[in-house]
Amino acid sequence: MTDEYSEIREQVQKLCAQYPGEYWRKLDVERAYPTEFVQALTEAGYLSVLIPEEWGGSGLGITAASVIMEEIQKSGCNGGACHAQMYTMGTVLRHGSHEQKQKYLPGIAAGELRMQAFGVTEPTSGTDTLSLRTTATKNAQGDYVINGQKIWTSRVEHSDLMLLLARTQSKEEVEKRTDGLSVFIVDMREALGNGLEIKPIRTMINHATTEVFFDELVIPAESLVGEEGKGFRYILDGMNAERILIAAECIGDARWFIKKATDYANDRYVFGREIGKNQGIQFPIAEAHMQTEAANLMVEHAARVFENGGRAGAEANMAKYLASEASWKAADMCMQTHGGFAFAEEYDVERKFRETRLYRIAPISNNLVLSFVAEHVLGLPKSY
Numbered sequence: 001m002t003d004e005y006s007e008i009r010e011q012v013q014k015l016c017a018q019y020p021g022e023y024w025r026k027l028d029v030e031r032a033y034p035t036e037f038v039q040a041l042t043e044a045g046y047l048s049v050l051i052p053e054e055w056g057g058s059g060l061g062i063t064a065a066s067v068i069m070e071e072i073q074k075s076g077c078n079g080g081a082c083h084a085q086m087y088t089m090g091t092v093l094r095h096g097s098h099e100q101k102q103k104y105l106p107g108i109a110a111g112e113l114r115m116q117a118f119g120v121t122e123p124t125s126g127t128d129t130l131s132l133r134t135t136a137t138k139n140a141q142g143d144y145v146i147n148g149q150k151i152w153t154s155r156v157e158h159s160d161l162m163l164l165l166a167r168t169q170s171k172e173e174v175e176k177r178t179d180g181l182s183v184f185i186v187d188m189r190e191a192l193g194n195g196l197e198i199k200p201i202r203t204m205i206n207h208a209t210t211e212v213f214f215d216e217l218v219i220p221a222e223s224l225v226g227e228e229g230k231g232f233r234y235i236l237d238g239m240n241a242e243r244i245l246i247a248a249e250c251i252g253d254a255r256w257f258i259k260k261a262t263d264y265a266n267d268r269y270v271f272g273r274e275i276g277k278n279q280g281i282q283f284p285i286a287e288a289h290m291q292t293e294a295a296n297l298m299v300e301h302a303a304r305v306f307e308n309g310g311r312a313g314a315e316a317n318m319a320k321y322l323a324s325e326a327s328w329k330a331a332d333m334c335m336q337t338h339g340g341f342a343f344a345e346e347y348d349v350e351r352k353f354r355e356t357r358l359y360r361i362a363p364i365s366n367n368l369v370l371s372f373v374a375e376h377v378l379g380l381p382k383s384y
C-alpha cells in the first residue's frame with residue numbers, strides 16, 4: 001500500500017491538514033456533523049474512488065479506499081462521518097441493476113447525492129442479524145411497505161439514501177436461515193415524514209447515530225437490490241469490504257497515537273530529563289508500533305485477496321480484529337504516555353481514544369470475529 005499510493009496519501013494529508021484538532025474538538029462538543037470536511041472529501045473525489053469511471057468515479061479498488069481512510073485517521077480527522085459510502089458501494093455495484101446504477105452512481109460521484117446510511121442492526125436482534133424483524137411486504141400495487149425499527153443507523157440525517165436490510169419472508173417460511181432477507185435502497189428525501197422517523201442517539205463519540213422507525217413506509221418496487229430473499233448474502237459480500245476499510249482506519253488511528261506519544265515522550269521533561277528516556281515509556285510505544293505494523297500486513301493482505309476477487313472473509317475479519325486491537329492498545333499507551341494531560345481536550349488524545357474504541361464493537365464485535373475464525377477457519381464446533 002506504500003509506493004503506488006504515495007500520491008493519494010500526500011493529497012489526503014494535505015486536505016486533512018485544513019481540518020486540525022480545533023475543528024474536530026468544536027464539533028465534538030456540539031455533537032455536530034463535519035459537513036465542510038465531508039464536502040471537501042467528496043469534491044476531491046475521495047469518497048467515490050470505488051465507483052467505476054463510467055459512472056463518474058475513479059474506478060479504484062479497496063486498497064486505494066483503505067489508503068484514503070487510513071490517512072484520514074492518521075491525520076487526526078474522523079472518517080466515521082462518511083465511511084459508509086464506501087462500505088455500501090460494493091452491494092450496489094455487485095448486485096444493483098443497471099437502472100439503479102444509472103440513477104444513483106453519477107449523482108453520488110458528483111457529490112449531489114449522499115449514500116451514507118446503512119440500516120442493519122435492530123434493538124432486539126443485535127449481532128444476530130438473521131433474527132431481524134423489520135419487514136418489507138408487497139402491497140397490491142407491487143410496492144414494498146416497510147414496518148419495524150433499526151438502531152445505530154449512523155449518518156442517516158446526513159444522507160439522502162439508505163441501504164436497508166429487511167425481511168421479505170418470515171423465518172418460519174424459509175428453507176435456509178440465510179434466506180428471506182432483502183436489500184433496498186431507500187430514498188429518505190421521499191420517506192422522511194411519510195412513514196420514516198429518525199431519533200438521534202447521543203453517544204460518547206460524535207458519530208451522528210440514530211434510531212430509525214418505519215411505520216407503513218411505502219417504497220417503490222424498484223428499490224429492491226438484486227433478487228428478493230438473497231439480501232443477507234449481498235450484505236455479507238459488502239461486509240468484507242467494510243471490515244477491511246475499518247481495519248485501515250484503525251491502522252491510521254494507531255499511527256496517530258504512536259506519533260503523538262513519541263513526540264510527547266521526546267518533549268516532556270520530568271525529573272530533569274525527557275520521559276522518553278524511561279524504558280517504562282519507550283517499551284509500550286515500541287510494542288504498539290510492532291503490533292500496528294503486524295496488523296497492517298494483514299490489512300494489506302486482506303485488501304489484496306479482496307481486490308483479486310478471492311474469498312476474503314477470513315482475512316477481512318482477522319484484519320479488522322488485529323487492527324482494532326492494535327489501535328486500542330496504542331490509544332491506551334498514548335493516554336498513559338501523556339499522563340494527566342491526556343485528559344485535557346486540547347491534546348485530542350481523549351477524543352481519539354473514545355473514537356477508536358468503537359471499532360472493537362462495531363461494525364462487528366471482536367468476539368464474533370473470534371467465533372468466525374474458530375468455526376470457519378479452524379473447524380471448531382459452532383458456538384451459537
Ligand SMILES: Cc1cc2nc3c(=O)[nH]c(=O)nc-3n(C[C@H](O)[C@H](O)[C@H](O)COP(=O)(O)OP(=O)(O)OC[C@H]3O[C@@H](n4cnc5c(N)ncnc54)[C@H](O)[C@@H]3O)c2cc1C
Nearest residue numbers: 118119120121126127152153154207362363364365367384
Ligand atoms: C456508534 C455506533 C455506530 C453504529 N453504526 C451502525 C450503522 O450505521 N448501521 C448498523 O446497522 N449498525 C450500526 N452499529 C451497530 C453495531 O454494528 C452493533 O452495535 C454491533 O454489531 C454489536 O451489536 P449489539 O450492539 O447489538 O451487541 P449484542 O449483539 O447485543 O452483543 C453484546 C455483546 O455480547 C457479545 N456477544 C453476543 N453474542 C455472542 C456470542 N455468540 N459469542 C460471544 N460473544 C457474544 C458481543 O460480542 C458484544 O460484546 C453501530 C453501533 C455503534 C455503537
